[in-house]
Amino acid sequence: MLKTVVRRLLWALPLFLLITFFIFAMFDLASTDPAQRLAGETATPERVEELRREFGLDGSLVSRYGTWVADAVHGDLGTSYVTREQVTTLIGDRWSITLSLSLLALGLSLVIAVPMGIVAALHPRGLSDRFVTMMASVGVSVPAFWLALLLVLLFSVKLGWLPAIGYRPLSAGVGAWFEYLILPMVALGLLGVAAIALQTKGSMMEVLSSDYILAAEAKGLPRRKVIFKHALKNAAIPIVTVLGFRVANLFGGAVLVEAVFAMDGMGSLAVRSTLNADLPVVIGITVITVLMVVAINLAVDMSYLYFDPRTRR
Amino acid sequence: MRGRFGRQFVVCAVTAGLVLAACGGDDDTGSGGGPGGADAEVDPNGTVRYIFTVPPSLDPALATGTSANLVYDTLLEAREPESGSLLDEPRAGLATSYEFAPDGTYLELQLRDDVTFHDGTPVDAEAVKVNIERQKTLPASVNVVALSSVDRVEVVDPETVRLHLVAGKGAEVPWQLTQSAGMVVSPKALDAGQDIGLDPGDSGSGPYSVVSFTPGQSLVLERVEGERWNPEVGMAKRLELSFVGDQTARLNALRSRDADVVFASHDAYPTVQDLVDQGVAATEFTDEAVGGYGIQWHSTGDMADPLVREAANLAVDRAAICETIMNGQCYLPETTQPLPPAHWAYSDRDDMAPVEFDQDKARELLQEAGIPHPEITISQSPGLVTASYAPAVQADLEEVGFEVNLTSQPYTDAGAAFREGSLQAMSDIPAQPTPDPSIDVNSIYAGGKRLVPEEDLPEFNALADAALDPQLSVSERAEAYGELWKFVGDRYYFMVVAFANFSFPHAPNIGGVQSHNTAAPDLRYVYAEAGG
Numbered sequence: 128m129l130k131t132v133v134r135r136l137l138w139a140l141p142l143f144l145l146i147t148f149f150i151f152a153m154f155d156l157a158s159t160d161p162a163q164r165l166a167g168e169t170a171t172p173e174r175v176e177e178l179r180r181e182f183g184l185d186g187s188l189v190s191r192y193g194t195w196v197a198d199a200v201h202g203d204l205g206t207s208y209v210t211r212e213q214v215t216t217l218i219g220d221r222w223s224i225t226l227s228l229s230l231l232a233l234g235l236s237l238v239i240a241v242p243m244g245i246v247a248a249l250h251p252r253g254l255s256d257r258f259v260t261m262m263a264s265v266g267v268s269v270p271a272f273w274l275a276l277l278l279v280l281l282f283s284v285k286l287g288w289l290p291a292i293g294y295r296p297l298s299a300g301v302g303a304w305f306e307y308l309i310l311p312m313v314a315l316g317l318l319g320v321a322a323i324a325l326q327t328k329g330s331m332m333e334v335l336s337s338d339y340i341l342a343a344e345a346k347g348l349p350r351r352k353v354i355f356k357h358a359l360k361n362a363a364i365p366i367v368t369v370l371g372f373r374v375a376n377l378f379g380g381a382v383l384v385e386a387v388f389a390m391d392g393m394g395s396l397a398v399r400s401t402l403n404a405d406l407p408v409v410i411g412i413t414v415i416t417v418l419m420v421v422a423i424n425l426a427v428d429m430s431y432l433y434f435d436p437r438t439r440r
Numbered sequence: 441m442r443g444r445f446g447r448q449f450v451v452c453a454v455t456a457g458l459v460l461a462a463c464g465g466d467d468d469t470g471s472g473g474g475p476g477g478a479d480a481e482v483d484p485n486g487t488v489r490y491i492f493t494v495p496p497s498l499d500p501a502l503a504t505g506t507s508a509n510l511v512y513d514t515l516l517e518a519r520e521p522e523s524g525s526l527l528d529e530p531r532a533g534l535a536t537s538y539e540f541a542p543d544g545t546y547l548e549l550q551l552r553d554d555v556t557f558h559d560g561t562p563v564d565a566e567a568v569k570v571n572i573e574r575q576k577t578l579p580a581s582v583n584v585v586a587l588s589s590v591d592r593v594e595v596v597d598p599e600t601v602r603l604h605l606v607a608g609k610g611a612e613v614p615w616q617l618t619q620s621a622g623m624v625v626s627p628k629a630l631d632a633g634q635d636i637g638l639d640p641g642d643s644g645s646g647p648y649s650v651v652s653f654t655p656g657q658s659l660v661l662e663r664v665e666g667e668r669w670n671p672e673v674g675m676a677k678r679l680e681l682s683f684v685g686d687q688t689a690r691l692n693a694l695r696s697r698d699a700d701v702v703f704a705s706h707d708a709y710p711t712v713q714d715l716v717d718q719g720v721a722a723t724e725f726t727d728e729a730v731g732g733y734g735i736q737w738h739s740t741g742d743m744a745d746p747l748v749r750e751a752a753n754l755a756v757d758r759a760a761i762c763e764t765i766m767n768g769q770c771y772l773p774e775t776t777q778p779l780p781p782a783h784w785a786y787s788d789r790d791d792m793a794p795v796e797f798d799q800d801k802a803r804e805l806l807q808e809a810g811i812p813h814p815e816i817t818i819s820q821s822p823g824l825v826t827a828s829y830a831p832a833v834q835a836d837l838e839e840v841g842f843e844v845n846l847t848s849q850p851y852t853d854a855g856a857a858f859r860e861g862s863l864q865a866m867s868d869i870p871a872q873p874t875p876d877p878s879i880d881v882n883s884i885y886a887g888g889k890r891l892v893p894e895e896d897l898p899e900f901n902a903l904a905d906a907a908l909d910p911q912l913s914v915s916e917r918a919e920a921y922g923e924l925w926k927f928v929g930d931r932y933y934f935m936v937v938a939f940a941n942f943s944f945p946h947a948p949n950i951g952g953v954q955s956h957n958t959a960a961p962d963l964r965y966v967y968a969e970a971g972g
Contacts, residue, residue, distance in 0.1 A: 163856045177579065209496055210655040211637075220654070276688065283696035291696035292689055293682075389684040389693065391657050399656070399685075402822060402850055 132425060139421040144196070146417055147410055151192045154406045161208045161404055182208060195410070204414065205407035207400075214411035217396065222415070224294050224392035227304070228311050228384070229377040235316030236323055236373065241366070243320070244327025245354065248335060259324055266321030271380045275314035275387040282310060292389035311388045315380050319373045326369045330362035337361075363434045371427040375420050486968025487678040488950060491690050491702040492961075494683045496655045499637035500623035501574060501581040506960055510661055510679065511644040512625055513670075515549060515568065518618035518875040521672055524954025524961050526875055528784040528914055530614045534563055534624060534645070534669075538614050544910040547603045547613050548596070555669045557626035558642035558649065565601040569593040570627045572603065583621040586879065589613055589908060609908040611917060615876030647674025647964055658682045675952060675967030694721055694945060701946040701953050701966065705825045709767040712945045723945040723953075732778045733766075733826055734936040735818070735833055739893040740861035742814035747805045749932035752816075752865075753795045754802035755840040761829045762938040770940035776929025777922065778936050784914055785877050787922025792929050794936070802840040816864035817845040819854035829937060830867035877921050878908060891933050903927055 162179040179185045183194060198205065204214035247259035283291035289310050295303040334340060335358055343353045382394035389395075393412055400408035495503040500512055516530035516538065530538070535549040555563040572593050575583040589609040594602040603613060616622065629636055629643030636643050640650055647668055648661035659681040663674045682699075684690045687708050693699035695715065704712050704723075715721035735756070737749045762770040775792035779785055806812050816837070820830035827848075834844045849857070857863045874880055881904050892900045907920035928934065944961060946953045949969045954961035 160853065160856060164850070164853065174579065211497075212655070276692075279689075279692050279696070283698070284692060287696060291698045292684060292693040293698060386686050387689055389682070389686070389689050391654065404850060404853070 155188050204411040208405045231312040232316035236319035240320040240323035243324040247328040248331035263321035263325050272383040278310045294390045311384050315384045330365045334358045334362040367430050374423045481970040482675050483968045483970040485677045488676045488966045489680045489700045491684050491699045497637035500620040501578050510648040511646045512623035513645045515617040515622040540910045551599045557645045561626045561628045564598040565595040568601045571624050586616045586621045610910040612876045612878035673964035700950045704943045706766040706769045706940040709769045721945040722948045723943045731940050736866045736934040738864045743864045745809045747809035748814050751802040751805040753935045754798045756836045758937050766940045770938040773936040777925035785918045785921045789922045799840050815843045818865040819863045820867045821851040826867040
């Protein structure tokens with residue numbers, strides 16, 4: 128297992144370098160001059176040049192990238208051009224918001240989608256199957272921001288039950304934290320239901336028609352045990368794989384949902400920093416996101432070892 | 441066993457969360473009325489949640505805008521407290537009066553003798569000198585140009601400070617002192633090297649102190665208790681400012697009472713009107729709109745020909761833009777000057793009429809110029825109101841033969857590209873409703889490099905300098921700027937599309953909101969009504 132982990136991490140290195148260099152190059156190609164932006168409209172050319180030197184913007188693309196990599200290795204992701212704050216501080220302050228939102232949304236997707244998929248698989252072509260298929264189609268078609276706006280109009284504006292914008296940290300109390308996350312969680316989480324439910328259904332249907340399941344039922348094992356102990360575990364691999372993809376998608380969806388709910392998370396920070404051409408922050412967010420995706424893929428791979436003993440060989 | 445517990449936990453957590461959420465009520469926050477004569481009673485413990493822009497720094501030398509006046513008092517003030525209307529001349533702030541020397545060589549400020557910073561240091565002439573010198577010399581200062589007419593600062597006595605002016609200039613300095621250039625920070629904090637941009641601590645003398653600050657995102661302030669030199673400000677005990685970029689989210693927050701005051705641009709007018717009709721919000725709409733929206737033309741490439749620029753002005757249907765895109769919350773300019781008629785510097789001269797919409801004539805002019813299909817690149821900046829009408833301008837120009845490339849880039853980048861001439865047009869506000877035209881003329885168009893081509897620069901700069909003569913009266917300065925706008929207007933360097941309204945819809949129980957007439961409301965006056 129350790130070998131797999133190490134191999135995975137080693138593979139991640141070139142991925143990091145490729146993606147971060149790509150972003151550096153993209154910013155370099157854009158007609159954006161961070162020094163001019165920092166200095167403002169009224170700055171003298173000398174002031175612009177001074178800022179260029181201060182932020183190390185006067186070197187070539189390769190030398191600037193090299194400097195960034197060297198600093199990043201030591202945990203220094205640089206300083207925001209706009210706020211002059213450390214990128215690690217900026218990200219650290221916001222990471223918990225996006226993580227809370229993404230985890231809750233993922234949890235909600237699972238809680239709804241897996242039972243839906245199982246029920247549909249148990250009654251193929253039945254009412255529940257048709258319902259799941261229909262709901263999945265709706266889920267795939269509905270954009271997150273549109274659902275988010277509808278939820279706000281109903282639960283915040285019309286009923287006044289839940290806040291329309293904002294976020295409360297866990298330190299403000301679990302109740303307040305959860306209250307502010309309910310609508311964003313639903314808006315983001317329902318999107319994942321379709322994919323997970325359909326994957327669960329398909330996977331379960333395939334497993335349920337296997338000989339060993341027929342044998343287990345013939346032996347007289349209780350239906351619940353057959354489904355949850357024998358079938359679901361074996362059907363889990365494709366579901367977990369889809370989950371891995373979903374987590375990456377959740378970060379993308381969080382950008383829109385955070386905007387609608389005015390949550391100052393990583394998504395909002397990413398959008399703002401991109402518009403401000405704040406390269407250190409954009410690249411810092413990219414690094415963290417790549418790290419997350421690599422970690423999730425690793426976790427998915429590791430889960431195969433649990434769900435399918437053959438992969439341990 | 442573990443799996444079942446897990447499922448039960450998730451179900452319980454979701455249910456508990458929903459119950460908690462359903463039980464959670466709205467925060468009791470403020471309401472409105474007015475220290476300046478409104479009959480509502482102010483809640484001295486009220487909180488006002490205001491969705492507006494949040495500055496990137498609270499250091500007056502590092503960020504323009506006036507939000508930092510919640511913490512730092514300005515030497516002079518530019519607007520009427522209740523309406524936010526721009527005055528004809530600055531009124532007292534930390535300085536009780538100001539006077540130019542008879543020969544215009546200096547500006548003398550008389551300071552209050554009863555104000556101290558919250559750290560106990562007196563607000564005196566020495567503090568003013570330290571601050572103005574800092575604003576002029578700090579490498580990163582955004583106010584170097586704003587104070588360029590100030591040559592040196594002299595302390596006459598603790599309550600008197602004299603700003604010696606560059607010969608023939610300085611009329612704009614009193615107005616500049618109403619902005620961030622005129623904010624005064626405790627010298628003690630500056631000496632200590634305190635990062636006042638992020639944490640001002642006790643370094644201000646204003647009505648509020650900072651509880652928390654996330655640059656550009658949120659600012660929470662609490663009133664500094666005790667006697668204040670200006671009893672009209674600091675009515676709310678707590679102010680929570682946050683930035684929400686999405687207009688729909690802002691208005692939803694107002695509807696659901698998650699915010700008390702929000703900023704709305706003209707495109708939200710129907711929604712705001714609905715909210716007012718439903719009694720959910722209050723706001724005032726006025727004919728005295730101040731936001732001048734326009735297009736600047738750069739005289740490079742095909743736009744170097746004045747006939748082409750004139751054709752561009754003729755081609756754009758400003759009335760249609762005003763009626764549709766700006767929802768009728770606007771009016772068309774009667775002159776080419778980019779100032780609203782209510783501005784003190786608005787010139788009454790009658791030879792500055794803008795061209796009428798006439799696409800046939802525009803085509804004729806292009807033929808006459810020998811450039812039937814001029815190529816131009818227009819920039820629009822995402823998130824800015826000015827981006828809303830850029831596509832309409834593009835369509836109108838293409839109608840008469842222009843080949844238009846519409847690009848999207850951040851405002852500062854667009855400004856830089858425009859100066860370099862790689863953009864021939866910029867969807868922009870030629871002159872924001874700043875207190876003194878020089879703030880735009882001398883800053884944004886510094887040296888005229890953004891507005892006028894090289895050959896016209898000397899005359900443009902001479903006209904701009906003439907308007908800075910401290911020996912001119914208010915009306916004489918208005919006429920001097922009239923000359924400048926006439927010069928620019930005759931050469932079609934920009935076009936004012938329309939003047940449009942901003943609005944600051946707020947909960948009906950919130951008062952002191954400068955709802956109109958300003959794009960930069962003074963937040964010090966907002967308050968919540970008792971029992972709201």
